[in-house]
Amino acid sequence: MPDYGHDLRFGSFITPQNQQPELAVELAVLSEQAGLDLVTFQDHPYQPGYLDTWTLLSWVAARTERVHLSGNVINLPLRLPAVLARSVASLDLLSGGRIELGLGAGAFWDAVEAMGGRRLTPGQAVEALSEAMDVIRGVWDAGERGVLKLDGTYYSVHGAKRGPSPAHDVPIWLGAYKPRMLRLIGTKADGWLPSLGYAQPADIGAGNKIIDEAAVEAGRDPREIRRLLNVMGSALRGPVAGWAEQLLPLALEDGVSTFIIASDDPRAIHTFAQEVAPALRASVAAARDATTSALTGTATRAGSGAAAGAVRSPRALAARRPGIDYDALPASLAGVAVEPGDRAYDSVRSSYVWAGSPGLVLRATTPEQVAEAVTFACAQDVPLAVRSGGHGISGRSTNDGGIVIDVGAIDGVEVIDRARRLVRVGAGARWGDVAQALAPHGLAISSGDYGDVGVGGLATAGGQGFLARSYGLTLDHVRAAEVVLADGRIVRADADEHPDLFWALRGAGGNMGVVTSFEIEAAEVGDVVFAVFVHDATDTAAFLEKWGRLVEASPRKLTAFLTVFPGQADATVLAQTIVTWAGDDTDAAVTALEPFLELGPVLQQQAQLAPYAALVAPHHNRHRGQPRLYGHSALVEHLDSAVTTLVAGMFAGGEVTMFQVRSVGGAVNDTAPDATAYAHRTQNFSLNVVLSTSRRAAAERTWQRLDVAAIYLSFESYPDDALLAKAFPPRTLDRLRRIKGVYDPGNVFRHNFPISPVVGQQAISDDGSHDQAS
Known part of the structure; x- marks a missing residue:
């Protein structure tokens, strides 16, 4: 089977034993510290020697910051789907979008029945799992109008209220081996999660064939489905140095992109993260660079415009909008792109007040990605909107049919000089999070009257806050800004570097570029x-x-x-x-x-x-x-x-x-x-x-x-x-037009309130002299 082109991820599979309850937690923390992407736990609610997995996941979510978490796999027969959906969404919101959902149809039916669960035949269990997935996704779809009504043989809901929606598009992975379950994966699921040991390498290839055929029959692209694998220590032979070589065929020939080490040995977890994962990533990257995938020309191999995270089904492809060359999207943006037809689309298409229907939303996570997004957007024949990620009422952070660059993920808050009260704030942060981060330092920034307002939009427009009469506007205390310009350059603007741009950003920033971070002088404010x-x-x-x-x-x-x-x-x-x-x-x-x-x-x-x-x-x-x-x-x-x-x-x-x-x-x-x-x-x-x-x-x-x-x-x-x-008074507007002629002569950022550039004339600098910016 071909390489499905997904990015490689690595995780741990930890036993939730309760004899030393802190051990499972410490192994999870170690997994994060070692650099793994995922931590998973068995879920056997009938096992008295185990901690309850969902309680453990919640505890671990609070002890970690970056790593994603999942059951491996959640025992569906003992967990009501509608309640499980809310549990997943709630923990995903609380953890900042770090929860995944691995589901199992059930096993050990004597134990399930002893705990009050319903005994099902294998066929019934598959049907029940299919119904449960519909319930779970229906509850998550808080944007859908009306209550949730589903009449199933095993799971029904009659007018359940929808929501909450998870913080991110939570995938549903199924643990499966038999043909009926594999066909269900191809039809509905987002991932396949078997274990190497229960399944042999040859079984992985056979299972992929069934999944792929079912996906095509359902109108899906098989590459929508991630292939995961639990790797038991006993399944790997010889010294650690050879493990990556043993796993390489599973990645390249069977499309496995997530490898999870099943071990409670901290040395094995650390070694897997520090030695095996980097070696396997390097080998897969080299093989992908050297070999043209069989998928070239349809949605292409890894490293091209529609790689890994950007695989779309035929239905999603049909929802694409004219004027955007989706195939030209840089590989670095594929994983942050959301298109019409993607499940995450409803959560990113609109602003707080205004409903939008953009053709592409690029959720950049770095200034470099913002620069690539701007360059890509400039080559398209559609409107461009920039969103700082927060609440706003003007409606200019979305559009219809165009591109939205969303910098909500660039949301760091850092006190960089306490003596000067200088704070660096990502443009995608929300002011409520900024206030909470500064409170322990006895600092505050006057910033609107609602905690969900985004930093970028407010700090470039004004900032009329609860401390305005004692502090001034937010932008009055901006001391520097990092800006992505229309030509893709990333520059610093302050009183010394690009002073004309710095002047313009404080009041008309949305017309000049995309600010990715600010340096702001905070006030000494506690209670x-x-x-x-x-x-x-x-x-x-x-x-x-x-x-x-x-x-x-x-x-x-x-x-x-x-x-x-x-x-x-x-x-x-x-x-x-x-x-x-x-x-x-x-x-x-x-x-x-x-x-x-x-x-x-x-x-x-x-x-x-x-x-x-x-x-x-x-x-x-x-x-x-x-x-x-x-x-x-x-x-x-x-x-x-x-x-x-x-x-x-x-x-x-x-x-x-x-x-x-x-x-x-x-x-x-x-x-x-x-x-x-x-x-x-x-x-x-x-x-x-x-x-x-x-x-x-x-x-x-x-x-x-x-x-x-x-x-x-x-x-x-x-x-x-x-x-x-x-x-803008006449002198101010005249100066803005001249500065825009220097920094955005092509009027790329014209879909805010339109300030037309004056091209070919010098910009007036802060001291009244002329300053032709480079």
């Missing part, structure tokens, strides 16, 4: 005072004016955010104020907070001392698109009668579903207007209005009467050339 007030704001205009005056008069340590929305009773309007006092001086905080009780009838109030990280806790929500929000923004100096009267009228007319005010005065306005591309430094408030869908036309006309002079692009739903003059 803060956090308060919430809910008022009856039915007298909307008067309430808003008083609220605005109070906030402007408050000390800089106080930052207030306001959300106004229709109440349930007729004509009532409610207002929720969130106030953050940037410090733990409760007496000073109370003095500043008490006036909020006088703004109107108080329906609810609370205040507490809390870590800043608790205010922006990470949620890690799955982004599947919601009903689209139609909204607008405005930056205003005061909540004067012109603003408040108009907003009150919109509530009275049912034209608005939500109105928000973020205070952005204080430290935000300490930065000079020309210091960054975010030039609006006189306003005290950022407004965001969400329009009623049913009355959208009337609401648009009303909002336009406000005739705002400045906006915040992150809260605008649609790109519009006319908005650029309000987002």
